[in-house]
Amino acid sequence: MANSSAVLSRTETAQDADNVLVAEGLTKVFAGFAAVKDVNLAVRRGSIHALIGPNGAGKTTCFNLLTKTLAPTSGKIVFDGEDISSLRTSQVARRGLVRSFxxxxxxxxxxxxxxxxxxxxxxxxxxxxxxxxxxxxxxxxxxxxxxxxxxxxxxxxxxxxxxxxxxxxxxxxxxxxxxxxPRVMLLDEPTAGMGHEDIEPITDLIRRAAVGRTVLLVEHNLSVVSTLCDKITVLQHGQVLAEGNYAEVSNNPAVVTAYMGGVDE
Structure with a gap:
């Protein structure tokens, strides 16, 4: 039993080292409304990870929490092994966690x-x-x-x-x-408002920019997500609905239902 615990501990340590950005129980409440509720997120070092979900799912709020634009009501954010939950935006940016808008x-x-x-x-x-x-x-x-x-x-x-x-x-x-x-680059809707002719060049640019660093992006365009991202986290009503690669997520009945029932902001 002791040997089993030791193996489990080593496995967890290795997983922690692989993940450059981790959120544990991340929650943000505005006047009694939970925009983000108990979100657990692990972004693997060197990956391109997407946050997706129908409008109003809490994606941008979650993004703002991770970059400390907003202070979490509760929960913990760990960047490269350091708890940054109490740091300011400028402090996390100097550590290499940088976002676009x-x-x-x-x-x-x-x-x-x-x-x-x-x-x-x-x-x-x-x-x-x-x-x-x-x-x-x-x-x-x-x-x-x-x-x-x-x-x-x-x-x-x-x-x-x-x-x-x-x-x-x-x-x-x-x-x-x-x-x-940046060591981790966070991109908020990088293809929003673009014509079809601009989307492919920007997608290629993000792919090149990701070499040697980690990218986390919020993105509505699922064709971009499908070709670009290693892992996808789907949010709905401020909570994690599903997670996996594009094939796993796109075939998840709960995800299909969430998108079909999405309401425009």
Whole structure:
């Protein structure tokens, strides 16, 4: 019996090491309404993991809890073995847990390169020093250009963000997220509002960006999820309804019922 317990303990330790982001009993209550209730989530290191569910399922609230944009009512969040439940958003971002937002968050009057350079200033310890001369931040240009090339914006580096197409703005946002050198990158609806012509390039970009890091995304487009994600967690009414790979989840009768019965927000 003792040997069996020891084997179980070693197995649990190995599983803990494999999971870079873990939520245990995560709950958020707003004025008596539980938007997220007792959610357990384990994101495997190096994977692309999706949170999906019908509108109003609690996906974005869960995302906000994981990145500490919201404080949980109860539960525990562990990032790379460290309990981050009581930390602030900026503190978890400095540890490598970095998110993007559903609405593109770029500086419209800055060029693509300047947008990435602002993000790089945070990584290089010169954040908020906007009074510094262009010569002082010029060493960041080469890294900014590398990141823009990675996301397919090399030819748009001098274009103001406001003049970029919607798909290119989302690519720019991913570049600024990568500039913060995330170990885990959280993407909120990365293909939301995109035309069909932009979805495949952004999907390919996310796949490339995931090399050497972990990605957790909220995504409505199930065709994107099916081709991109290793594991899927389905939420409904703020609780985990199902979990598994796409084939397992898409064939789950409870998931089919949840989507067929979904109500638009």
């Amino acid at each position: 559903q609405i593109s968050a770029t500086f419209p009057n800055l060029t693509a390169r300047e947008n990435v350079r602002v993000a790089l200033q945070s990584s290089y310890g010169t954040a908020y020093q906007f009074w510094r001369s262009l010569r002082a931040v010029a060493p960041l240009n080469s890294r900014a250009d590398e990141l823009l090339e990675q996301v397919g914006l090399a030819n748009s580096r001098d274009t103001p963000a406001a003049e970029l197409s919607y798909g290119k703005k989302r690519a720019l946002e991913i570049a600024t997220t990568l500039a913060l050198e």
